[in-house]
Amino acid sequence: MSTVFNDVERMLSRAAIDLFEAHGAATSKTPSVEPPHQETECIVATIGFAVADGSRGALVMVASPAAIAALQPPDGDEHSEMILCDILGEFSNMLLGRVKNILLPRGVTLLLGTPTTAYALKLRLSSPFSPCRWLAFVVNDHAIRVRLEVALANDFPLADDAGESPMAAREGEMIVF
Amino acid sequence: MASKVLVVDDSMMVRQQVKRALGAADFAVVEAQDGMDALEKVMQNQDVCLIICDVNMPRMGGLDFLEALRKIPVFTSVPVVMLTTEAQPDLVARAKGLGAKGWIIKPFKPEMLLAAAQKLAASKAA
Ligand SMILES: [Mg+2]
Numbered sequence: 288m289s290t291v292f293n294d295v296e297r298m299l300s301r302a303a304i305d306l307f308e309a310h311g312a313a314t315s316k317t318p319s320v321e322p323p324h325q326e327t328e329c330i331v332a333t334i335g336f337a338v339a340d341g342s343r344g345a346l347v348m349v350a351s352p353a354a355i356a357a358l359q360p361p362d363g364d365e366h367s368e369m370i371l372c373d374i375l376g377e378f379s380n381m382l383l384g385r386v387k388n389i390l391l392p393r394g395v396t397l398l399l400g401t402p403t404t405a406y407a408l409k410l411r412l413s414s415p416f417s418p419c420r421w422l423a424f425v426v427n428d429h430a431i432r433v434r435l436e437v438a439l440a441n442d443f444p445l446a447d448d449a450g451e452s453p454m455a456a457r458e459g460e461m462i463v464f
Numbered sequence: 465m466a467s468k469v470l471v472v473d474d475s476m477m478v479r480q481q482v483k484r485a486l487g488a489a490d491f492a493v494v495e496a497q498d499g500m501d502a503l504e505k506v507m508q509n510q511d512v513c514l515i516i517c518d519v520n521m522p523r524m525g526g527l528d529f530l531e532a533l534r535k536i537p538v539f540t541s542v543p544v545v546m547l548t549t550e551a552q553p554d555l556v557a558r559a560k561g562l563g564a565k566g567w568i569i570k571p572f573k574p575e576m577l578l579a580a581a582q583k584l585a586a587s588k589a590a
Pocket of ligand 1: 380473474475518519520521
């Protein structure tokens with residue numbers, strides 16, 4: 288794997304831990320895993336992204352209904368599959384948004400898609416054409432898996448973090464015009 | 465009468481969270497799931513006093529919605545706050561240029577959103 292891929296993977300890992308912890312979840316990273324062969328029901332959410340230089344990729348999150356409900360209890364008593372899909376879809380959006388915000392000061396701007404989600408029994412994800420890696424987290428005692436796929440157009444150098452972020456604010460903050 | 469707020473987000477979870485945050489005050493919430501839906505909802509609810517709007521959504525994103533909204537004479541000055549994971553400076557500048565009042569980066573703090581909503585709804589009523 289290229290150094291850029293490894294750098295982005297590290298950023299994703301950091302962003303995931305920050306995101307889950309910002310939702311009050313006890314979080315730890317576990318060693319990388321192979322594709323999950325889920326025997327029971329699970330939810331999957333994915334968002335594609337692109338960079339102006341032609342690089343592209345996708346983020347995939349896989350979690351059990353129980354993991355999602357523990358992370359963000361759905362409103363009311365209803366734990367319908369569609370509500371759980373919606374929640375994981377928004378988490379994938381917030382996670383990729385955080386990665387984008389980490390990359391911005393390094394001179395890379397991701398263009399983000401919107402989430403696609405599915406409820407699955409016996410999920411089997413096919414291997415992507417691009418290089419990919421699985422990250423695994425234990426969040427509130429439940430497994431949440433994240434797959435990063437990146438096809439780099441060039442092994443673009445990431446600028447050193449200038450320290451001064453071009454982001455106008457951080458997660459959870461408001462900019463008043 | 466309760467002040468009417470339009471919440472535009474493709475995530476039902478986010479719309480519910482905003483609704484709950486605003487529920488602490490006397491707001492009536494109307495929901496839309498993307499920019500196209502929001503354009504229909506504003507025409508049916510011309511008395512909205514505040515719009516809280518996501519950026520990345522299917523069909524029509526929040527900034528394109530804001531641009532279209534400003535071309536409708538009754539909505540040239542309705543307060544709009546963007547609520548998004550994005551923090552890209554040129555996107556923030558575009559919202560500002562279109563007369564948005566604020567930009568919140570998700571996840572949001574309910575008390576902060578409520579305070580902003582109360583302030584902006586009051587300024588619109590004044
Ligand atoms: Mg969204």
